[in-house]
Amino acid sequence: xxxxxxxxxxxxxxxxxxxxxxxxxxxxxxxxxxxxxxxxxxxxxxxxxxxxxxxxxxxxxxxxxxxxxxxxxxxxxxxxxxxxxxxxxxxxxxxxxxxxxxxxxxxxxxxxxxxxxxxxxxxxxxxxxxxxxxxxxxxxxxxxxxxxxxxxxxxxxxxxxxxxxxxxxxxxxxxxxxxxxxxxxxxxxxxxxxxxxxxxxxxxxxxxxxxxxxxxxxxxxxxxxxxxxxxxxxxxxxxxxxxxxxxxxxxxxxxxxxxxxxxxxxxxxxxxxxxxxxxxxxxxxxxxxxxxxxxxxxxxxxxxxxxxxxxxxxxxxxxxxxxxxxxxxxxxxxxxxxxxxxxxxxxxxxxxxxxxxxxxxxxxxxxxxxxxxxxxxxxxxxxxxxxxxxxxxxxxxxxxxxxxxxxxxxxxxxxxxxxxxxxxxxxxxxxxxxxxxxxxxxxxxxxxxxxxxxxxxxxxxxxxxxxxxxxxxxxxxxxxxxxxxxxxxxxxxxxxxxxxxxxxxxxxxxxxx
Amino acid sequence: xxxxxxxxxxxxxxxxxxxxxxxxxxxxxxxxxxxxxxxxxxxxxxxxxxxxxxxxxxxxxxxxxxxxxxxxxxxxxxxxxxxxxxxxxxxxxxxxxxxx
Amino acid sequence: xxxxxxxxxxxxxxxxxxxxxxxxxxxxxxxxxxxxxxxxxxxxxxxxxxxxxxxxxxxxxxxxxxxxxxxxxxxxxxxxxxxxxxxxxxxxxxxxxxxxxxxxxxxxxxxxxxxxxxxxx
Numbered sequence: 229x230x231x232x233x234x235x236x237x238x239x240x241x242x243x244x245x246x247x248x249x250x251x252x253x254x255x256x257x258x259x260x261x262x263x264x265x266x267x268x269x270x271x272x273x274x275x276x277x278x279x280x281x282x283x284x285x286x287x288x289x290x291x292x293x294x295x296x297x298x299x300x301x302x303x304x305x306x307x308x309x310x311x312x313x314x315x316x317x318x319x320x321x322x323x324x325x326x327x328x329x330x331x332x333x334x335x336x337x338x339x340x341x342x343x344x345x346x347x348x349x350x351x352x353x354x355x356x357x358x359x360x361x362x363x364x365x366x367x368x369x370x371x372x373x374x375x376x377x378x379x380x381x382x383x384x385x386x387x388x389x390x391x392x393x394x395x396x397x398x399x400x401x402x403x404x405x406x407x408x409x410x411x412x413x414x415x416x417x418x419x420x421x422x423x424x425x426x427x428x429x430x431x432x433x434x435x436x437x438x439x440x441x442x443x444x445x446x447x448x449x450x451x452x453x454x455x456x457x458x459x460x461x462x463x464x465x466x467x468x469x470x471x472x473x474x475x476x477x478x479x480x481x482x483x484x485x486x487x488x489x490x491x492x493x494x495x496x497x498x499x500x501x502x503x504x505x506x507x508x509x510x511x512x513x514x515x516x517x518x519x520x521x522x523x524x525x526x527x528x529x530x531x532x533x534x535x536x537x538x539x540x541x542x543x544x545x546x547x548x549x550x551x552x553x554x555x556x557x558x559x560x561x562x563x564x565x566x567x568x569x570x571x572x573x574x575x576x577x578x579x580x581x582x583x584x585x586x587x588x589x590x591x592x593x594x595x596x597x598x599x600x601x602x603x604x605x606x607x608x609x610x611x612x613x614x615x616x617x618x619x620x621x622x623x624x625x626x627x628x629x630x631x632x633x634x635x636x637x638x639x640x641x642x643x644x645x646x647x648x649x650x651x652x653x654x655x656x657x658x659x660x661x662x663x664x665x666x667x668x669x670x671x672x673x674x675x676x677x678x679x680x681x682x683x684x685x686x687x688x689x690x691x692x693x694x695x696x697x698x699x700x701x702x703x704x705x706x707x708x709x710x711x712x713x714x715x716x717x718x719x720x721x722x723x724x725x726x727x728x729x730x731x732x733x734x735x736x737x738x739x740x741x
Numbered sequence: 742x743x744x745x746x747x748x749x750x751x752x753x754x755x756x757x758x759x760x761x762x763x764x765x766x767x768x769x770x771x772x773x774x775x776x777x778x779x780x781x782x783x784x785x786x787x788x789x790x791x792x793x794x795x796x797x798x799x800x801x802x803x804x805x806x807x808x809x810x811x812x813x814x815x816x817x818x819x820x821x822x823x824x825x826x827x828x829x830x831x832x833x834x835x836x837x838x839x840x841x
Numbered sequence: 842x843x844x845x846x847x848x849x850x851x852x853x854x855x856x857x858x859x860x861x862x863x864x865x866x867x868x869x870x871x872x873x874x875x876x877x878x879x880x881x882x883x884x885x886x887x888x889x890x891x892x893x894x895x896x897x898x899x900x901x902x903x904x905x906x907x908x909x910x911x912x913x914x915x916x917x918x919x920x921x922x923x924x925x926x927x928x929x930x931x932x933x934x935x936x937x938x939x940x941x942x943x944x945x946x947x948x949x950x951x952x953x954x955x956x957x958x959x960x961x962x
Contacts, residue, residue, distance in 0.1 A: 263952065374809045381817075391824070395838055409779035415783075416802075811912075815906040815909050818906050822899060
């Protein structure tokens with residue numbers, strides 16, 4: 229290392245990245261708990277492991293909210309940072325993790341899969357995502373990205389006897405590692421050009437003007453391409469529908485929310501810390517530096533414009549022709565990534581705030597939808613086609629009502645948080661003059677509303693053709709569904725509080741260390 | 742005289758070969774190997790840059806990338822075995838229960 | 842700069858030439874009249890019991906995967922071992938860092954043993 233002057237300080241590490249420490253220790257401890265449980269208490273293994281996981285995630289959430297939220301610090305040889313933006317995204321990830329664990333207890337029971345590894349992998353997936361968001365070093369980002377991805381690959385393949393699950397996982401693995409190879413190539417190029425892979429140092433070096441070199445643009449493009457794979461923007465989305473359909477339903481929900489939140493969070497951080505500082509490096513308005521780097525926007529903005537457009541159109545259009553509800557939700561998740569990309573493209577305070585709000589509300593509604601989906605399923609692949617949803621409305625009124633609520637929120641209709649998120653993102657884009665794109669975005673969300681509402685139409689207006697048997701509803705799943713449903717309505721009616729917190733969170737990107 | 746440019750060009754070519762191999766071959770094992778080739782092309786470039794800049798950080802990164810690549814292959818092989826039990830083949834054209 | 846290297850290149854070239862020449866000349870001059878009997882592995886020996894290429898048992902893969910992980914993680918300890926004296930002024934901190942790393946690996950190994958991943962039957 230060029231500078232060896234690090235101090236081995238556990239207390240400082242605990243102070244700034246304590247959430248990660250808790251998660252790692254919990255993951256390691258749960259490995260042994262799992263060994264013990266699988267010999268002594270085989271029957272309750274899934275439930276006990278699930279509740280321990282939820283406890284660990286709650287402890288991490290507490291640490292993040294009460295300690296790290298007020299910090300603005302960097303630690304561990306300049307690898308991890310604790311600032312409000314990454315803490316906010318980490319909280320979204322943890323929320324997704326907690327909701328997914330709550331649902332997993334019932335899901336594993338319904339599918340006869342009570343295995344402790346599931347929750348250990350889930351903890352490490354959450355850990356990887358949080359480390360990804362908190363890192364300010366490209367190498368650490370890569371390692372965190374891999375920790376997250378490897379855990380998710382295994383979780384996606386968790387249904388051992390199911391060919392679809394295995395196949396989806398393999399496709400995810402192949403394309404995911406292909407994408408991270410691109411990320412690495414960009415990393416290596418940037419290291420050669422600037423001598424560092426630390427975001428702060430990179431920003432300083434790039435602002436002197438060497439960004440005009442084509443090699444820097446290639447490096448930037450490759451790093452972004454690597455992240456686009458995880459964000460599932462359209463030319464990089466090929467794995468998404470297959471993986472989302474194949475994976476266990478709860479894991480699909482987790483992937484569509486937590487992984488997406490992590491990838492979007494780190495993308496925003498990378499973009500606005502390194503390639504387009506909002507204010508300046510030290511918080512002082514150094515005009516020339518900022519202008520220098522801001523002109524990089526001329527390169528990435530057109531790319532993101534097209535990606536956002538393609539993502540919104542393809543995601544929504546292909547979702548219309550899907551007969552399988554799970555696969556339809558996969559395409560809809562691609563479309564939602566397009567709306568979030570629109571918020572990043574706007575590159576103003578409201579856009580970043582909108583992306584954070586959108587991620588938060590999307591996490592609630594998507595996980596809720598997958599929670600209902602797994603119950604209606606009975607056993608995985610039990611009842612997933614649109615035909616199976618016919619006439620459910622009056623037979624299972626509560627489940628159908630919840631499903632309708634989540635779908636209405638995803639369609640972005642008014643009394644829900646989904647509408648508010650879309651509103652913020654679109655208005656930010658219009659403010660920056662992306663009128664055409666915003667108009668096309670609204671058009672695509674009308675297409676989106678069609679296929680969401682079609683499911684509701686099937687549930688309430690058609691008669692059942694086939695008897696389906698929903699699985700038993702476990703108590704933790706009820707808690708998760710109540711939280712998600714109330715959250716969607718609450719943040720749909722009173723969004724100001726969350727919006728204010730998100731605004732404060734995105735401001736922290738302006739003062740970078 | 743072998744300059745830095747030679748190394749960068751060589752590793753770019755290796756990376757490109759890996760990418761082309763990934764996109765054109767049909768055997769899942771070959772796809773794994775292509776991805777490994779891409780990662781090792783990056784490693785080669787990092788070592789060259791490390792030597793050029795007289796900065797050991799590049800070589801430290803190589804070690805990390807090795808470790809991550811090993812973990813990746815371990816997981817990938819496990820998933821491939823899981824799928825092999827169903828399909829009895831490693832031809833990716835035969836992995837076709839999921840499609841739009 | 843290349844003085845030590847040229848002899849090696851020449852040596853490599855010569856040996857390559859000799860090998861190719863031997864193979865090429867024998868292919869050109871030798872008669873080639875294939876018969877099914879002639880094409881077997883042992884032309885004048887015992888008949889084959891089963892084909893030489895067998896599919897490996899799936900257990901090998903599990904062991905291979907475990908070996909791969911544990912083998913390569915040592916790569917991360919090696920640089921510290923080499924430079925341990927130079928890092929000595931960090932005191933026990935550096936020792937504990939390696940210790941934590943090994944402890945994490947050990948946890949994985951114990952898990953593998955307890956889940957009976959490395960038992961053969």
